[in-house]
Amino acid sequence: MERFINEPEAFAREYLEGLEQAHSEVVELRRDPLIVLRRDRSKKKVALVSGGGSGHEPLHAGFVGEGMLDVAVPGEVFTSPTPIQIQVALREADRGDGVLVIVKNYAGDIMNFEMSVEMAAADGIALRSVAVDDDFASGESDQGRRGVAGTMLVEKICGAAAERGDDLDAVAELAHRVAAGCRSVGVALSPCTPPALGGKSVFQLAPGEIELGIGIHGERGHHRSLWKPTDVLVAEMCELLFSEASYVRTTRDWDRVSSTWEDRERTTSPLDAGTNVLLMVNGMGGTPNSELYVVYRSFRKLCEARDLKIRRTLVGSYVTSLEMRGCSLTVLPVDDELCTLLDAPARTADYVHGR
Amino acid sequence: MERFINEPEAFAREYLEGLEQAHSEVVELRRDPLIVLRRDRSKKKVALVSGGGSGHEPLHAGFVGEGMLDVAVPGEVFTSPTPIQIQVALREADRGDGVLVIVKNYAGDIMNFEMSVEMAAADGIALRSVAVDDDFASGESDQGRRGVAGTMLVEKICGAAAERGDDLDAVAELAHRVAAGCRSVGVALSPCTPPALGGKSVFQLAPGEIELGIGIHGERGHHRSLWKPTDVLVAEMCELLFSEASYVRTTRDWDRVSSTWEDRERTTSPLDAGTNVLLMVNGMGGTPNSELYVVYRSFRKLCEARDLKIRRTLVGSYVTSLEMRGCSLTVLPVDDELCTLLDAPARTADYVHGR
Numbered sequence: 001m002e003r004f005i006n007e008p009e010a011f012a013r014e015y016l017e018g019l020e021q022a023h024s025e026v027v028e029l030r031r032d033p034l035i036v037l038r039r040d041r042s043k044k045k046v047a048l049v050s051g052g053g054s055g056h057e058p059l060h061a062g063f064v065g066e067g068m069l070d071v072a073v074p075g076e077v078f079t080s081p082t083p084i085q086i087q088v089a090l091r092e093a094d095r096g097d098g099v100l101v102i103v104k105n106y107a108g109d110i111m112n113f114e115m116s117v118e119m120a121a122a123d124g125i126a127l128r129s130v131a132v133d134d135d136f137a138s139g140e141s142d143q144g145r146r147g148v149a150g151t152m153l154v155e156k157i158c159g160a161a162a163e164r165g166d167d168l169d170a171v172a173e174l175a176h177r178v179a180a181g182c183r184s185v186g187v188a189l190s191p192c193t194p195p196a197l198g199g200k201s202v203f204q205l206a207p208g209e210i211e212l213g214i215g216i217h218g219e220r221g222h223h224r225s226l227w228k229p230t231d232v233l234v235a236e237m238c239e240l241l242f243s244e245a246s247y248v249r250t251t252r253d254w255d256r257v258s259s260t261w262e263d264r265e266r267t268t269s270p271l272d273a274g275t276n277v278l279l280m281v282n283g284m285g286g287t288p289n290s291e292l293y294v295v296y297r298s299f300r301k302l303c304e305a306r307d308l309k310i311r312r313t314l315v316g317s318y319v320t321s322l323e324m325r326g327c328s329l330t331v332l333p334v335d336d337e338l339c340t341l342l343d344a345p346a347r348t349a350d351y352v353h354g355r
Numbered sequence: 356m357e358r359f360i361n362e363p364e365a366f367a368r369e370y371l372e373g374l375e376q377a378h379s380e381v382v383e384l385r386r387d388p389l390i391v392l393r394r395d396r397s398k399k400k401v402a403l404v405s406g407g408g409s410g411h412e413p414l415h416a417g418f419v420g421e422g423m424l425d426v427a428v429p430g431e432v433f434t435s436p437t438p439i440q441i442q443v444a445l446r447e448a449d450r451g452d453g454v455l456v457i458v459k460n461y462a463g464d465i466m467n468f469e470m471s472v473e474m475a476a477a478d479g480i481a482l483r484s485v486a487v488d489d490d491f492a493s494g495e496s497d498q499g500r501r502g503v504a505g506t507m508l509v510e511k512i513c514g515a516a517a518e519r520g521d522d523l524d525a526v527a528e529l530a531h532r533v534a535a536g537c538r539s540v541g542v543a544l545s546p547c548t549p550p551a552l553g554g555k556s557v558f559q560l561a562p563g564e565i566e567l568g569i570g571i572h573g574e575r576g577h578h579r580s581l582w583k584p585t586d587v588l589v590a591e592m593c594e595l596l597f598s599e600a601s602y603v604r605t606t607r608d609w610d611r612v613s614s615t616w617e618d619r620e621r622t623t624s625p626l627d628a629g630t631n632v633l634l635m636v637n638g639m640g641g642t643p644n645s646e647l648y649v650v651y652r653s654f655r656k657l658c659e660a661r662d663l664k665i666r667r668t669l670v671g672s673y674v675t676s677l678e679m680r681g682c683s684l685t686v687l688p689v690d691d692e693l694c695t696l697l698d699a700p701a702r703t704a705d706y707v708h709g710r
Contacts, residue, residue, distance in 0.1 A: 022655075229362075231361050297376060
């Protein structure tokens with residue numbers, strides 16, 4: 001597949017070099033190991049670290065900056081960062097007030113981040129962690145649901161809380177609350193092709209075929225169908241999105257007091273009529289801005305028909321899957337507190353918000 | 356081609372409905388005729404109106420708001436808006452301080468905007484106009500060069516000038532200066548498919564083939580070649596971009612004093628070593644954010660090798676061509692004054708900038 005690239009092996013690094021050069025007032029790139037830091041780390045506050053495989057840009061490096069992340073840890077495309085990278089990131093991030101670690105729920109990421117959290121805690125860094133698992137279309141498995149677009153919302157909301165001075169436990173509790181509340185469903189109109197696979201796409205779609213419930217690494221979705229008008233397609237996605245009245249699962253969270261992993265139960269509550277919500281339409285990388293708004297129009301109509309109260313909206317390409325044409329829908333119940341944090345300023349390379 | 360759409364004929368309208376619903380605090384949509392207005396039009400200032408065919412989003416409707424446009428006039432996909440639409444837009448925009456009309460240099464747009472400007476002027480509205488023709492890869496013809504990504508820079512810079520209170524002639528002179536200074540070159544890795552063409556793309560590329568110097572409506576480019584690494588491709592684009600030492604052409608500008616069209620000569624000056632510049636890498640709609648930064652890295656290196664002084668940078672998808680995979684490079688010479696205007700706040704649906 002034709003793309004803007006030099007050597008496949010250099011793709012992630014060259015992207016980051018371009019990002020740093022374009023936004024040198026916001027971010028700083030460290031090599032060996034590769035991490036992206038917020039340029040101004042003078043403020044004493046809880047630090048936010050996130051990371052994972054590349055290929056989902058602007059997540060995570062594009063969200064480093066005031067009001068969001070302090071350090072991003074980029075792996076190769078669709079590949080977890082190494083424990084060494086993560087450990088250096090945690091050490092660099094900590095300003096003495098502790099670090100919140102935001103991980104998308106994938107086996108490799110969880111394993112490497114858990115290992116690194118344990119080692120950093122042994123070095124005396126106060127840590128809490130949250131796994132984001134908002135993909136309502138991903139089947140149940142030992143690993144649980146996947147983390148997708150909701151990750152950006154955790155980064156935005158918790159970034160704002162840390163910036164205003166909330167302490168580590170408060171920011172971590174907020175992260176769990178947002179992660180528990182988020183539900184997302186994606187759809188692919190085309191697959192994507194990791195640079196290193198020699199032009200082989202992660203799956204095949206016949207002409208006219210689309211796949212509902214797709215993941216951001218080309219993971220198999222819920223089902224395939226023929227293309228359909230967006231109003232019909234979004235209604236089908238919303239059936240998955242609203243299918244479960246309430247969803248309970250167990251996640252692990254690093255307890256900084258006992259220095260151990262604690263199981264915690266997480267409940268996604270039903271979306272009753274009258275619930276205040278944020279709606280997010282997220283492009284998968286190759287979807288034009290205009291089409292995302294057409295999707296939003298359908299999505300909003302269906303949410304209003306369920307009597308959800310739309311308090312905030314995000315439409316854009318935030319958590320992508322290389323050049324995939326597709327999008328995801330996310331609903332997050334919000335209250336005044338979450339709205340205040342969503343409205344707070346963010347100054348990152350690829351997300352600027354507020355006054 | 357699969358895309359997020361209901362009926363092809365409804366695409367532009369449904370996009371605008373979604374945009375208004377998602378950003379109702381910023382924009383207001385009027386139907387019959389279709390125009391997009393800045394929600395808050397209370398401030399007395401020079402108004403900015405721009406428009407053209409849809410399919411280039413976020414241009415223009417996504418740039419309506421504080422610090423950029425007051426009214427956008429959207430045609431159907433790749434089709435000029437009608438004179439009636441434009442006349443209503445000019446009337447709605449004017450707050451008594453006059454209107455700057457920003458037009459991309461295409462025969463249909465120029466014809467309809469010129470007609471509307473004459474009629475609005477007869478109604479007593481003070482008007483000035485600027486045609487943007489920054490596409491250095493488009494061949495010479497009676498119509499001159501095409502307007503592409505530089506249009507966004509004219510809207511940003513002149514929007515900031517109007518917001519701080521510059522008068523109509525000052526804003527118009529600035530518009531001509533920016534339009535004269537901009538030079539752009541695009542490349543397509545894939546074609547695009549207007550919804551109304553029944554799945555027919557605007558041109559065909561064989562696998563592995565790319566086209567340099569492409570326009571934003573699929574106009575033929577400068578030449579085709581096989582795919583090449585981005586460093587090599589960008590060097591080839593820069594040859595076109597820097598090819599002319601200086602470029603002189605004639606554009607028409609509405610003179611509000613004499614109420615006639617005046618020819619004016621416009622000169623794009625050579626980019627001598629030491630020139631202060633803004634660099635822009637613009638995605639064509641289907642290009643992932645990560646790849647744009649890989650392009651920026653190559654572009655920046657070549658500009659630095661020519662001893663251009665990079666003062667400002669924009670990387671993103673601003674002036675697109677539906678779902679085309681591709682990008683364009685733009686250079687604009689800047690001074691402190693232009694940097695101040697570029698740094699000024701913008702609060703639109705799809706471009707937020709500054710404090």
